[in-house]
Amino acid sequence: MNHSEIYNGILLNDWMNATPISTWKSQRDEFARLIAHFDAGEIKSSEDLARRFMEEVLKGRRNSALNLYPALRESKRNKSPDERRAEIRSVRAQRNAKIWALTVRLFDSRIEYLKTLKSPLAFENHMPSLNPVTKLASFRRYVTEPGNNWKEFLPLLNWRYRILDSAQSACGFVLSPFLGDEEDESGAREAP
């Protein structure tokens, strides 16, 4: 939800097959309500949370950027109870195996990074930004917070954002006050 740029143009922008999940205020409010229920201890299992997320937040739309129906044991989309999975749909088709491996590294490093956090994340209930500069900066944080090198993940961007990134690198001293970046030269931050 906080990193809406991923399904709003960075990795994909497909409103037919990977509908954004935080564009509408009603969805964000429902998600905030669900998180409040979760914090109150009313949701006991991960599967229950996934079910309520799909039914209450996404209103049953499985063609959303995130589809958790395959994670439910009783779902028709789940062929085997042992193969419960969370499906991230907002990723464009990988052009080769190396791009695929890079995509896996991106999500894996993020999960590993989140495991190291001591405090829960804060949900930012606001309209996703449509500004390409803001989206790129947000995705850069997403990549570099786990300690990844930003330049290694540039192939995941489409050509528009790569040009924007090159332009930012070329005239970083002009844009840096607006972006508020504090990375070191390698583009990576230390993981906590």
Place this chain on the structure above:
Amino acid sequence: MKKTLLASLVLVALVNGWSAPTFADQKEKPDSKSSSSSPGADPAPKPEARYGHEIETRGRLGFYPTTLLFALGPAAVDLSTLLHDSSSLSTSKIVAVSFMAFYMGALGLFFDAQIVADVRIDFKLGKLWKILGQECPKLGCEVFSVGSKWNGSIVPKVVFPDGWYIIFDRDPGVVEIRGYPLSNGATQQNLERMQKVAYDLAAKAGLYPPRFLNLTNGGHVSIDFAIFDQDPPPLSKLPRGFHESLRNLQWNSPE
């Protein structure tokens, strides 16, 4: 006229992509020794997330009759008016009809992608089946027939002796490639044969990942949901751990 035709060709190529990068384009190649290792082999001892994938590929776009019909329809009306009474044509009318031709062409493309693409995909999948039959003995894999999840048709499944497999499944308008779920480390180890089977051999049959957005387009990443049951290990902290992990799936950040 030639310039217009050339511009149309370039536009069609831009919208649908025209080439598929091969693994030879990559500067860094994975270690060839590692490709023969087990897909599940991973040096990390701790339980890891496994990642499945669904890469939707499609055939190259040709000249679909419906597209031309829709695009040329308004243009033909325009031309007939010109032939009968050239004085009735105005600049604004030419502009309006040109726009109409463009959007009708796009509409035709939509219908084509829905109707014609499935026929083309089936044809290319048959070609792929033949190529797999020729190439698999050299790679040490076998080709099996499995039922498609979409329409029940028979689709090829390539299986290697260590259990690693790839299914060339069907979905509306696309070939959906589904692979053996692997951890991050094992994915890096199996890059070479994945490239060979899922990309290079498919490219020989005319199937490529779309470079630009089409009607449906995706390289869906599936994450093993069991990791959210295990994280963190103490059961009392399960909801909090999942809370964070679920937010991760929705791409939150701890700002």
